[in-house]
Amino acid sequence: MATVSLSAGVRSALTSLSQTNSASQQGQYRLATGKKVNSAVDNPVNFFTAAGLNDRAGQLTGLLDGISNGVQTITAASQGIDSATKLVESLQSTVKQAQADAAANRPNKVGTADVLANAAEVTDTGGKSRKDIALDKRIGEAAVAARATASDTGHLIDTTTNTNLALTVSAGATSYTVDLSATATVRDLVNEINKSGVATASVDDSGRLNVTGSGSDTLRVGVGASTSAALARVNASSGTNQNVAIGLAVADGDIAGAGIVSAGGNSTVRSNLIKQFNDLRTQINELAKDTSFNGKNLLNGDKLSIVFNEKTGANQSKLDVQGSVLNSANLGVLEATSATAVTGTFNIQSDTDLASVSDALTSALGSLRSTASSLGSSLSIVQARQDFTKNLVNTLTQGADNLVLADTNEEGAKLLALQTRQQLSQTALTLSSQADQAVLRLF
Structure with missing residues (x-):
């Protein structure tokens, strides 16, 4: 095959046009992907640094789901405590009703x-x-x-x-x-x-x-x-x-x-309050059983572990929330009867027993408030870590983007300049070819 010789002007124009096309393709790829670093070839330091930041951001994002579940579990237990408090207050009201009906029960x-x-x-x-x-x-x-x-x-x-x-x-x-x-x-x-x-x-x-x-x-x-x-x-x-x-x-x-x-007789009013008292007492137990979230019930003694970072072992950051068993027995709320009290019961006809139950209900309220305070403290910690993790994920993602994302305004301006340069290179190639043709016209 015969070799074709190009003039210096044509060869220079072709070289310039090839470089312009290559730069234009790179600019188009960056605009299409939105990144200026698409592989380790583009910039190995930025590429691998950004990959590491994105990886950690992804791990923390995965932990956010567990943190969110932890917030809901503690919130469910806290709501259960609030409702149990209302039930205990209703029990206090029932006891006060029984104590108010005293005249018929006096010896x-x-x-x-x-x-x-x-x-x-x-x-x-x-x-x-x-x-x-x-x-x-x-x-x-x-x-x-x-x-x-x-x-x-x-x-x-x-x-x-x-x-x-x-x-x-x-x-x-x-x-x-x-x-x-x-x-x-x-x-x-x-x-x-x-x-x-x-x-x-x-x-x-x-x-x-x-x-x-x-x-x-x-x-x-x-x-x-x-x-x-x-x-x-x-x-x-x-x-x-x-x-x-x-x-x-x-x-x-x-x-x-x-x-x-x-001996005093039995008060009819007090006898009628027995079922009301015992029903309220039972509802405390039923309420505690229903405060679970995602299989965890802090009012049934379950333990909740919430992980805050992606590390393991001693470097892992987490919060353990130990629940407690909430029921009428643990609160010291006895079952009401209208007879001589036995273990686990009290005689609603007895002023002495009613006074003891009233004191026990006051103590129960104190215990519930203490538990609510502990849950509130844990919830504050988890919510603070949740907000921190969200902000940290945004920071990591933004840091990675700063390393690899392209400036679309800059890349668009470069592409426009390259297109102009490409047109000029094509014009230069045409002029160089015309100069060669002018020599042929001399013969």
């Missing part, structure tokens, strides 16, 4: 044996009221029990031998004992019972002694007499004396005395 002793003055005494005292006759009577005297007359206020028991008197008022674990003077009257007895704080006493217009307990526990009131103050107090506390009505005369002896035993 009250009123009976014919407690009449301390009769119609005959009214006549004998010249028309003095039964109430005043009863209040003025002495508890004891060195003689057989005597009725009131115009000249004598009368007395209830014979204290010829047993000159010491004592009073005991008790209900549940509370007891009040006091010595009575030898000349103490029923009025003094009533005043001492009222001082006890355990019961209140009065004498009505029929001359009947009324004693009402301050609480719902069985009320015991005893009056004892003996040869010494110590024995009188023992007798006042004895079951024998507390089962003898005060209105009756008793034999002279170490167990001389009189008393009252009275």
Whole structure:
């Protein structure tokens, strides 16, 4: 094949046109991909640095899903705590309703044996009221029990031998004992019972002694007499004396005395509140079971681990949120009954039990608030790390882009310049060819 020789002008024009075409193709590729570094050949340092930044950004983006699930899991538990708090507050309201209905549940002793003055005494005292006759009577005297007359206020028991008197008022674990003077009257007895704080006493217009307990526990009131103050107090506390009505005369002896035993009845209102209380209590347990998210329930004792970075081992950053078991038993909320309390229950008819439950509910609220505070603290940490991770991903991505992305404005301007240069190179090639043709025209 014959070799074709090109003139210097044509060869120079072709070379320039080839370079312009190559640069134009590169500019078009950069505009098409949006990157100025598309492979390690373009710029190995920038290419691999950007790849590393994008890889870390991708790993952190993957962790954001776990962090988001962690936020929702803690939020679900927090909402469960808020709802449980409302249920406990409803339980408190139920207890207050039960405590408000107290009158029907108070031990009250009123009976014919407690009449301390009769119609005959009214006549004998010249028309003095039964109430005043009863209040003025002495508890004891060195003689057989005597009725009131115009000249004598009368007395209830014979204290010829047993000159010491004592009073005991008790209900549940509370007891009040006091010595009575030898000349103490029923009025003094009533005043001492009222001082006890355990019961209140009065004498009505029929001359009947009324004693009402301050609480719902069985009320015991005893009056004892003996040869010494110590024995009188023992007798006042004895079951024998507390089962003898005060209105009756008793034999002279170490167990001389009189008393009252009275138990309160069941309140219908309180009985009706049992189901309401127990239903609310059950709902606390059901609520805690339903606060799971994505298989994790922090109110059922589950542990939540939230990973914040892409590293492993000791360099890994994470937060462990240990849940706790939330139920009525752990909160100290007992089941309500209308009978003597057994383990795990309380008697709603008992003022003492109601007071204990009220205290337990207050403690339960404190425990719930403490748990809510702990969850809130964990949630704040996770949300802060979530925001930080999002910002870090943006920073890494932007840093990688700065290394490899093309400036479209610059590349567009270069391409336009190259196109102009290409046209000029083509014109130069044409001119060089025309100069060669002019030589041929000489022949």
